[in-house]
Amino acid sequence: MATNLSVNGSRLWDTLMVSASIGTGPRGGLRRLTLTEPDRAMRDQLKAWAAEGGYPLTIDGLGNMVLRREGSEPDLPPVVIGSHLDTQWAGGRFDGILGVLAGLEVLRTLDDLGIATRRSIEVVNWTNEEGARFSPPMLCSLAWSGQATPDWVEGRRDRDGVRFGDALDGIGYRGPEPVGGRAIDAYFELHIEQGPELDAAGVPVGIVTGGFPSLGMRIAVEGATAHTGPTPMRERRNALVGAAMVAVAVNDIGWAHADTDAKATAARLDLVPNLPGTLSEYAELFIDMRAPALDTLNTMKAALLAALPACGERSRTEIRVAEEWGFGVFSFDDGLVELLRDTAGRLGIPTMDLRSQAGHDAYHVARVAPACMIFTPCREGITHNEAEDIDLDATLPGVSVLLHAVLARANR
Secondary structure (H helix, E strand, O other): OOOOOOOOHHHHHHHHHHHHOOOEOOOOOEOOOOOOHHHHHHHHHHHHHHHHHOOOEEEEOOOOEEEEEOOOOOOOOOEEEEEOOOOOOOEOOOOOHHHHHHHHHHHHHHHHOOOOOOOOEEEEEOOOOOOOOOOOOOHHHHHHOOOOOHHHHHOOEOOOOOEHHHHHHHHOOOOOEOOOOOOOOEEEEEEEOOOOHHHHHOOOEEEEEEEOOEEEEEEEEEOOOOEOOOOOHHHOOOHHHHHHHHHHHHHHHHHHOHHHOOEEEEEEEEEEOOOOOEOOOEEEEEEEEEOOOHHHHHHHHHHHHHHHHHHHHHHOOEEEEEEEEEEOOOEOOHHHHHHHHHHHHHHOOOEEEEEEOOOOHHHHHOOOOOEEEEEEOOHHHOOOOOOOOOOHHHHHHHHHHHHHHHHHHHOO
């Protein structure tokens, strides 16, 4: 395969900047929560780009969007490139977005050069990867891979009580295609690292070998409403206090294992009624634990479960684990990882092997098909923050590896 094939970097950047103008946040990043009006506008833009390039677009029952460039043998399972266009509440301009639009650039580059492929190449925009509105994250790739049902996904509610299915209908992006259930040849996902290692080392490409074992929990705390003035301390059952005690326990567990690069986070707290002058009768605390080794994660989980009864006793509340989920206990496909390494070597691009400490749709796809990931640098590792940034020159080597590896796999 020729090594002089390259993407159009200025076109890719222009495409990224169009995205950056849709759902702009107050500090110059993005606030494009899934299934909101800005998400609809961005989906419309992707749909327009698909039409402009002549790429048929299909949408499944959970809003996952797929652009397709036909191969010479279209009945063969396709090679898929994917990521997401939704963002965090205070999100950056590149998290997930770079992966989708780099995939679009691969299709455009192959068209520019008149290169046909044996297998079709598809680009997917997964719905609700971030989990910022509907939890858990990577919700629709979870269903696509058969680990959850579409009905279960549709029943998830945001903090305002809006059902996923109703929000999907509200933006007009419920499609007729079934969710999952079809073969793909391979899945590639390019993503900013969301950490500082590549940027600090000056290495342009990370070869992702797997993920950190990760655990999410929704902790429910039940107390009773009462007046903050006349209610004696001995009679209080403040759910906020119970949740706060759990949050401190989570933080302490994270620090106890910090030397292993493990983390434990109390990430979100919802209260009812959450009003001045009134004790909260109910609290939900969302927590997140991640560790490089599954044994460490299990130890952290056990420590939290052991701490909950004392938190409940001290706060005079009932505390339970209402829901839990996990991901990251896997390795990416050996053959695809070697393809990425070989491709980078042939192109003379330095690489570093990394494991991802964040979650990605590739994790769920890897359950049912060969999958791999490429990381590109982000400045100082800043992410889930409107200050997130990248350098185009440092990003293009990873996009080039994506182009060449996908082309090789599609002609296999």
